[in-house]
Amino acid sequence: MNSQVFQTPIEYLKGVGTARAEVLKKDLGIFKYEDLLRHFPFKYIDRTRFYKIRDINPELPHVQVVARLTHKEILGEKHTKRLIVHAQDDTGVMELAWFQGIKWAEKNLVIGKAYIIFGKPGMFNGKAQMAHPEIEPYSPEALKGKGNVSLQPGYNSTEKLKTFSLDSKGLQKLVAILLDQFAREISEILPQYLLQKLNLMSRVDAYRNIHFPENATLLYEAQRRLKFEELFLIQLRLLKSKLLRTQKFKGNIFGSVGQCFNTFYHDKIPFPLTNAQKRVLKEIRLDTQRGVQMNRLLQGDVGSGKTVVALMSMLLAIDNGFQTCIMAPTEILANQHFISIKQLLGDDFVEVALLTGSVKKKDRKIIHENLENGKLKILIGTHALIEDAVQFQNLGFVVIDEQHRFGVEQRAKLWRKNTIPPHVLVMTATPIPRTLAMTLYGDLDVSVIDELPAGRKPIETLxxxxxxxxxxxxxxxxxxxxxxxxxxxxxxxxESEKLDLKNLMDGYETMSREFPLPQYRLSVVHGKIPAADKAFEMQRFVKGDTQIMVATTVIEVGVNVPNASVMIIENAERFGLSQLHQLRGRVGRGAEQSYCILMSGGKLSREGRIRLDTMVRTNNGFEISEIDLQLRGPGNIEGTQQSGVLDLKLADLATDQEILLQARKIVEDIFARDPQLALPEHQVLHYAFASKNAGLSWDKIS
Structure with missing residues (x-):
């Protein structure tokens, strides 16, 4: 195997050259042979069926006929010039029209000769017509699966590429050249026993049939093989990373449940824990006794009680002599955590502090001192926590809220603040579909709080x-x-000229007229007002000084007002499902019945209607997230674009769940019996770690 051949710059492929290479790089990101071979077709046109001219229907997307050319003529002059060719079979006559490339068509099309004609049908003056068809000479060999008479691949192209004759057909030719020359160099990267066990096509056959399938069955098998490979390699890297971390990073052992935890549990917690909360606490308790760094994702719907679980986990760390912290993505959310935790703990129980960009220098200095001498046990803050000046005496437990808003390096800076890395609990209030969680957070253990505290009434959505x-x-x-x-x-x-939406300031004026002073009082909050003004308006609402808050989505997270019972969402069809669900979660936090009203115009797209109907039908965040994934795809779910792990070429997390689950299970089994991948049959997998996108050429890792 020549492992370097697919790293060859694309300009060296026959038929490409410098000029074509530049536009391929710029428009499609095709820099080398590997990129071209992984530029998969997005559709396939069935070239196995032939129509008779009398059966042509202009509603059909495309048709293919065999007909003999009987007459051609050029009509019009200069700008209106066109070539009309008459084609006839035993059922009728159709017209073929060329408005461009007239010289080529006039020179190469031979009257009296039979051709295979393919294109989008139309009708003109009651006669079947086709503009700019694909046309090639008919021969008996053409009907034996050769040439275009098969499932023809359709490739994404651009207008610029088409000027270089690199439309779908042009790209198809380049891929054919590449496969003809180098298909034998495509190396197998899955163990042979796995191919047999799962009845998977070989890698080289899969690449041949994904581009040029001889029939629908072979196309399906090629797609199945390459989708499995893609998801298998992602899981292989994620679980290998998890395995290496457990081997490399020792974890502090929380050996005892002490006074802080017990006092809080028996005397301070204002409500009984749900069974789901108890289950998650038990999982965390077991993790922190194993002597290995914990990395756990805690999923829970809005209002499910994640903060209490995080707090009790931190109290467990404090009982064992460690400090703890919570890092939140915004000051609003950090403030909310600080207020909630102070309310739960009360005064003089455990030292808690808030550190954000707004904290004054003298207060910051006190926080730094109390951290270093070990007096401060719980620090809550934003990115300010990862500054070099923030030094803990003994950091043992880290909570990261809404992890997708932080970069990898930011999180790693927190871990490095202790000799033995602290245990890590990642929390998200955005329910993540199971398949997405397994690819985004596949190297973490996952806990789910899937029930709401007793006494909460479901929000009524209209x-x-x-x-x-x-x-x-x-x-x-x-x-x-x-x-x-x-x-x-x-x-x-x-106001936006492009989107016919109610804008906030108009809405504020309308609400002010409908709810006038002194009987009603309004707050207004949006992203363009200064932080101090925003905080002031928020506090007026929190204290009950105003009854109506007119806002943009800055209130999506971090606002907790149990007395708020109504959420009105204007132009609700413009929001994604996940965001609608998050906004709805701002109400329903008290014991009273709450309402979410989705306002919309009369004209709704299909997706808009599905989103609103889903919101009305269910309050289950995990069900909503699955529908959101199907509607928007994984790349658009909040925060996943930056992950890199979701650069999927073929697999679809919304529809290929079974393949993903199968791949995950097989990788788990492999590592369970061969954690070092040392067995002879697993040697081939060493190549899989060399390429981020599971490409075609592999450099063996040590």
């Missing part, structure tokens, strides 16, 4: 059209009369 606005106003007035508070959320801050 979809109102613009014509029902007065009904919405009536509901707000009724709730305010009962002493409750209301959020009104808009997608924009100021």
């Amino acid at each position: 979809h109102f059209y613009e014509s029902q606005r007065l009904q919405m106003f009536g509901l707000i007035k009724r709730e305010i009369t009962l002493g409750r508070q209301v959020y009104v959320v808009y997608p924009l801050i100021q």
Whole structure:
């Protein structure tokens, strides 16, 4: 095997050259042979079926006929010039039209000769017509699976590429040249026993049939093989990383449950823990006794009680002589954690401090001193926690909230603040579909809090059209009369010429007229106002000084007002499902019935209607996340774009769940019996770690 051949720059492939190479690099990211071979078709056109001319229907996407050319003529002059060719079979006549490439067609098309003609059909003056068809001479060999008479691949191209004759057909020719020359160099990277066990096609056959399938069955088998390989290699790297970490990083042992934990559990916690919370605490307790660094993802829907679990885990660390911290992505969220934890712990129980960019220098200095001398046990903050000046005496437990908003290096800086890396609990309030969690966070252990605290009433979600606005106003007035508070959320801050949306300032004026002083008081919050003003307006609402908060999505996370019972979302069809669910979670935090009103215009896209109907039908965040994944794809779920692990070429996490689960299970089995991949049959897997995107050429790792 020549492992370097697929690293060859694309300009060296026959038929490419310097000029074509430049546009391939710029428009498609094709820099080398490997990139071209992994530029997979996005569709396949069935070239196995032939139509008779009388059966042509202009509604069909494309048709293929065998017909003899009977007549051709050039009509019009200069800018209106066109070539019309008449083609006939035993059922009728159709017209073929060329408005460009006229010289080529006139020179090469021979009257009296039979051709295979393929293209989008149309009708003109009651006669079948086809503009700029693909056309090639007919021969009996063409009907034996040769040439184009098969499942023809369709490749993504661009207008610029087409000027270099690199449309789908042009790219197809380049791929054919590459496969003809170098297919034998494609090395197998899956163990032979695995191919036999799963009845998988060989790698070289898979690449041949993904580009030029002889039939639908072989295409399916090629896709199955390459999808499995893609997901298998992701799981191989994730689980190998997890294995290496457990071998490399020792963890502090929390050997005892002490006074802090027990006092809080028996005397301070204001509500009984749910069974789900107890289960997760037990998982964390076992993790912190093994002498290995814990890395656990805690998923829980809005209001499920993740913060209490995190706090009790930190108290466990404190009982064993360690300091702890929580890192949140925004000051609003950090403040919210600080307030919640102070309320739960009360005064003079455990030393807690808040460190954000807004903390004054003299207060910061005190925090730094108390951290270094070990007096400060719980530090809550933003990115400020990872500054070099922040030095812990003995950091043992780290909680990272909404992990996808932090980079890898930022998280690693926290781990390096202790000789033995602290245990890590990652929390997210965005329910993640199982398949996405297994690829995004596949190297972490996962815990799920899947029940809400007792006494919580499900939020009633309603979809109102613009014509029902007065009904919405009536509901707000009724709730305010009962002493409750209301959020009104808009997608924009100021007018947009492109999107016909209610903007926030117009909405604020409308609400002010409908809910006038002195009977009603309003706050307004959005991303363009200064942080101090934002905090002031937030606090007015938190204290109950205002009854209505008009805001953009800055209130999506970090606002906890149990008295707020109504969430109005304007132009709800413009929001993603995940964001709608997060916004809805701002209410329903008290014992009273809460409402979420989704306002929309009358015209809804199919996806918009599915999103709103889903919100009305269910409060289950995990069910919502699965639908969101199907609608938007993994690359658009918040935070996953930066992950890198989701650079999937073929596999689809929304539809290929079974393949992913199969791949995960097989990798787990492999590492269970051969953690070093030392067995002869696993030697081939060493090559898999050399390439980030599981490419075609592999450099063996040591």
